[in-house]
Amino acid sequence: MNVPSHGAIGLDQCLVLGSSGFIRASYGDYWKFMKKLITTNMLGSYALERSKGVRAVELMRFYRNMLDKAMNKQSVEIHEEALRFLNNILDKMSMGGCFMKEKNEEKVSKFSVELAALTQKIFLAQVLRSPLEKIGISPFKKEIMDVSNRFEELLENIIAKYEEKVDEHQCAEIMDKLLAASRGENAEYKITRKHIKALLAELFFGAGETSTSTMRWTMAELINNPKILERLRGEIDSVVGKTRLVEETDLPKLPYLQAVIKEFLRLHPAVPLLPRDVVQGCKVGGFYVPESTSLVINVYAMMRDHDSWKDPDDFKLERFLEKEEEKREKLMKFLPFGSGRRGCPGSNLSHILVGIAIGVMVQCFDWKIEGEKVNMEEASGRVFLAMAHPLECTPRPRILIP
Numbered sequence: 039m040n041v042p043s044h045g046a047i048g049l050d051q052c053l054v055l056g057s058s059g060f061i062r063a064s065y066g067d068y069w070k071f072m073k074k075l076i077t078t079n080m081l082g083s084y085a086l087e088r089s090k091g092v093r094a095v096e097l098m099r100f101y102r103n104m105l106d107k108a109m110n111k112q113s114v115e116i117h118e119e120a121l122r123f124l125n126n127i128l129d130k131m132s133m134g135g136c137f138m139k140e141k142n143e144e145k146v147s148k149f150s151v152e153l154a155a156l157t158q159k160i161f162l163a164q165v166l167r168s169p170l171e172k173i174g175i176s177p178f179k180k181e182i183m184d185v186s187n188r189f190e191e192l193l194e195n196i197i198a199k200y201e202e203k204v205d206e207h208q209c210a211e212i213m214d215k216l217l218a219a220s221r222g223e224n225a226e227y228k229i230t231r232k233h234i235k236a237l238l239a240e241l242f243f244g245a246g247e248t249s250t251s252t253m254r255w256t257m258a259e260l261i262n263n264p265k266i267l268e269r270l271r272g273e274i275d276s277v278v279g280k281t282r283l284v285e286e287t288d289l290p291k292l293p294y295l296q297a298v299i300k301e302f303l304r305l306h307p308a309v310p311l312l313p314r315d316v317v318q319g320c321k322v323g324g325f326y327v328p329e330s331t332s333l334v335i336n337v338y339a340m341m342r343d344h345d346s347w348k349d350p351d352d353f354k355l356e357r358f359l360e361k362e363e364e365k366r367e368k369l370m371k372f373l374p375f376g377s378g379r380r381g382c383p384g385s386n387l388s389h390i391l392v393g394i395a396i397g398v399m400v401q402c403f404d405w406k407i408e409g410e411k412v413n414m415e416e417a418s419g420r421v422f423l424a425m426a427h428p429l430e431c432t433p434r435p436r437i438l439i440p
């Protein structure tokens with residue numbers, strides 16, 4: 039099985055999930071070249087080790103910003119704070135800090151909101167591609183292309199600035215390699231400028247929405263479950279102490295934090311549905327699926343399946359502390375990052391980002407909300423599983439990090 043090939047109903051020029059993008063590219067030379075380039079220069083373990091410093095600086099900024107608000111008794115919206123933290127990190131990792139300059143931050147956030155609202159339409163247009171193509175319909179095309187064209191223009195300007203002012207911002211490994219490949223320098227595959235913009239759009243948008251949504255669900259659940267929050271705090275205090283911020287090298291020593299994040303990812307997977315096109319007829323669960331069938335895999339349902347999980351609708355993070363459950367993970371039942379060749383290449387980075395952001399929010403602040411409990415209603419009509427209501431809360435400093 040593979041993801042659908044290019045050429046969605048009139049949307050192949052769309053920057054996100056269009057024909058130049060990586061996420062929907064069919065398995066072939068282009069996909070292989072990009073996957074290698076992304077892994078080697080940004081998301082693989084060696085690349086992540088090299089970019090550790092960037093994340094530490096941004097984590098301190100994230101903490102300071104929240105501390106300022108706490109001191110001024112201001113409330114914060116977790117999604118907004120998380121998105122800023124994430125965009126700044128992705129910007130530095132992919133464009134050396136060029137992206138967020140000159141009020142681009144505001145524009146990028148605005149595009150993220152517009153794109154998030156459009157994802158369901160893009161998804162539907164892609165999944166229903168074959169039947170609709172036959173009757174010559176291109177739904178939502180104008181709306182989608184309008185946002186895509188404006189986003190593309192912004193990205194073109196940013197890339198041009200990256201190329202011009204090479205010494206005013208740090209160089210980013212991945213951007214240098216992408217630009218070299220677009221000039222045909224020693225590249226196994228010659229890519230176009232559009233490929234670069236599509237990749238950036240997908241990285242910023244996809245990674246931003248998924249990771250921030252995970253952070254918001256996790257904080258909401260923790261606020262609603264004070265006993266778990268306290269136990270988590272105890273773990274962080276005993277491993278990290280109270281004089282420095284939690285760091286990414288602490289994460290392997292924080293099994294409870296990791297189990298908390300995994301259990302919330304199981305209950306609230308940011309990407310609940312995975313599309314696939316069958317490139318070769320095959321049997322799935324005893325059913326024959328013919329070639330060219332479009333399938334949607336419901337990982338949300340799979341991770342709440344009674345046959346695979348005990349009390350699947352209950353929050354039981356112990357399942358990720360037990361050896362038996364670790365086996366389950368390996369058995370492909372824990373699927374928030376998809377699986378196989380097309381599984382998420384950013385899963386290691388997201389474990390780090392979610393881990394340190396949640397770690398700091400729990401370690402350094404108490405959280406107050408209006409009312410007794412956070413409303414956990416799921417938003418409808420979205421491709422990403424988002425909360426229906428903003429998570430507005432007020433931080434109070436718990437410890438002060440020098």
Ligand code: HEM
Pocket residue numbers: 060061062081241244245248249252307308309312313373374375376377378379380381382383384385387388392
């Ligand atoms: C909690 C955060 C995240 C979640 C839940 C998540 C989830 C997913 C899922 C479910 C897929 C589809 C997998 C499949 O079809 O089998 C995917 C694909 C992808 N993700 Fe993530 N992701 C997250 C964060 C990130 C980050 C931080 C990055 C990079 C900066 C990233 C980059 C990608 C890319 C490039 C693909 C496409 C892979 C391909 O088509 O070969 N993701 N992600």
